[in-house]
Amino acid sequence: MSRLFKLEKTCPKTRARAGTLKTPHGSVPTPVFLPVGSQGTVKTLTPDELKSLGVSMVLANTYHLYLRPGVETISKLGGLHKFMAWDGPILTDSGGFQVFSLGHLRRISDEGVLFRSHLDGSEHFLTPELAIEIQKQLGADIIMVLDECPPYGENKESIRRAMERSHLWAERCKRSHKEKKQALFGIVHGGTFPDLRRKSAKFIASLDFPGYAIGGLSLGEPKELMHDMLNETVHLLPEGRPRYLMGVGSPEDLVECVAQGIDMFDSALPTRLGRNGAVFTRHRRYNIGNARFKQKQGPIDSDCDCYTCLTFSAAYLHHLFKAQELLAYRLATIHNVRFVMRLMEQIRCSILDGTFDDFKRAFIRDYHPTDEETRAEQKKRWLEARQGKHRSIDYDD
């Protein structure tokens, strides 16, 4: 068992686990969800609010911070924690995901990836070693290896080549990683191909990282396929190390994937949905712009203990969204983040007291996930927003 992670309890009926991450900036009970603070801010929220919502750890995007304000600036200002005034643990990604999905790709080789900034067109060459150096300067508690991130739907040969390059880069990242205060996680790839997933899990596990991420999922593939891939992968990762599923954040996926043995999640989904007026309840998510809320006196979610629900009517939130008031985005973000945090607290408690399987059944019985079609449509809109006009309200990773 690594010093980073202490496994406390395993569910007798599922693979769910409860544990604690010990980082230089404090302990994090797991399973844990990390809200996304792409540019050094979880959109609309202050660090104080994050704490009050029960957030224990956040993710920041190396790609964004590297391009703006620049790593040198953040380093001069005392590192990322001080810069964003967040004294809890931070995880940074390697920049890979954004380079491949947001940057304008110029050339990729085993050496590294040449890309153009989506902000000003400037050219940058990102290598595994540079990814580690940047993350060292940012100073996060957990950092990630550089990986190649092909989109969902590529053919098997492309996915295999990308996986092999990611393996090569993982080794180089590990070799160049000297800052022992930072825990470096490996990332398993292999797309939606079971044999590649197994191969990648075994290889990455063999490199002996203090924690393991599962990448290349939640990219638009059917949910069943994602669960199949977890099924192929998770049991090949060492029991005593934390397992981090990147980019997953819908309530039903969190519950299901905890049951698969995942300890950590991040996703911009709850915050992005909030800014677009979609709010979670334990039954389903609602669009607050819907006319049914125009005169609704009660809160958006009568089960919720967040500031938004304790203070404002659904009608008021509806009004703020109709009027495109900035407070709308903030109040909905508060609600969705709190919803997910409370869900994670419930999950953890139920694992600790041995009732997670019951909790999961009840949750799945009561919660009606958004249908695939709506989800696909949202994903498309989000990807278009990322590619086109980068409005802060629309995108965030």
Added chain:
Amino acid sequence: MSRLFKLEKTCPKTRARAGTLKTPHGSVPTPVFLPVGSQGTVKTLTPDELKSLGVSMVLANTYHLYLRPGVETISKLGGLHKFMAWDGPILTDSGGFQVFSLGHLRRISDEGVLFRSHLDGSEHFLTPELAIEIQKQLGADIIMVLDECPPYGENKESIRRAMERSHLWAERCKRSHKEKKQALFGIVHGGTFPDLRRKSAKFIASLDFPGYAIGGLSLGEPKELMHDMLNETVHLLPEGRPRYLMGVGSPEDLVECVAQGIDMFDSALPTRLGRNGAVFTRHRRYNIGNARFKQKQGPIDSDCDCYTCLTFSAAYLHHLFKAQELLAYRLATIHNVRFVMRLMEQIRCSILDGTFDDFKRAFIRDYHPTDEETRAEQKKRWLEARQGKHRSIDYDD
């Protein structure tokens, strides 16, 4: 002396006064500045934050709330205080200013004004009686008479006709006003013509309102002209009643106009400037987007006790503005509102301890107002934003 207002102290060297407004939702020490919550929200801030910034009273715009979500909705939800979850005093304007500057004017007669909504083009006929009825349903503590608001630069004959119509409407508002819990203020007009201002002040004062507003100023006229008009007007208003200068909110104007005997102010300026990256300090205002702040370690204002200044570096705020992060607008709003609230607290304390004149001299010595050219340019941009694409970030009254 009216029950609404208690005059506590008068400056021996200027006309500055300190007093207290007693409203059904609590007492308000004066001189007071009211942040603008046009659509039932002071943009980006929660009611809790407003309180913590020292805000004791806010303004909301009847025109906006009448069009959306509608007075009936707000009334059904328990009135404006409950709707926006603000339990302190509220002042609503009559809707006149927005009808004349933002709505698409169709026809005006002594009877009332026919206008088209800037939102959906629907036609509405606003009369003095309707303005009172709407404000009654909203339930503010202080409400305003309907007035005709011609732009600065109209010829004297137009200004005179508008003034006379406003006088007629003031009488009708007073007659139709039955809700004694709400204090109805009269409004003095007369543009920038001293004889009209004197005539209007005398006439409106003769109607015996519990408070008096001075309208039709701060519309782009030179500052000296505004001060001349106050000089002509204020002494004609009854000593024991509060005096409210509408639409004024720059630090230098607040200090100067308190010295002229004004007790109440409202303006969207501090919040709007904040959202555009202009932050106040006691020396001048700065544009946080300026490159000088890119690596500035300290707060934007080392004299400030606001959350933004206590928590974040100027460099971080600079970054948030460059990245168009939503938190940027909020943090700058917090700072500017707190700056103005602290200024008003300092003004009041110095009146109470007899040192206002010294305070005023020192403030004016140290503070360098934005030059007329920059200000005119900002005003132009703001008016264009109002006329064109109504982005929430750009405009707010």
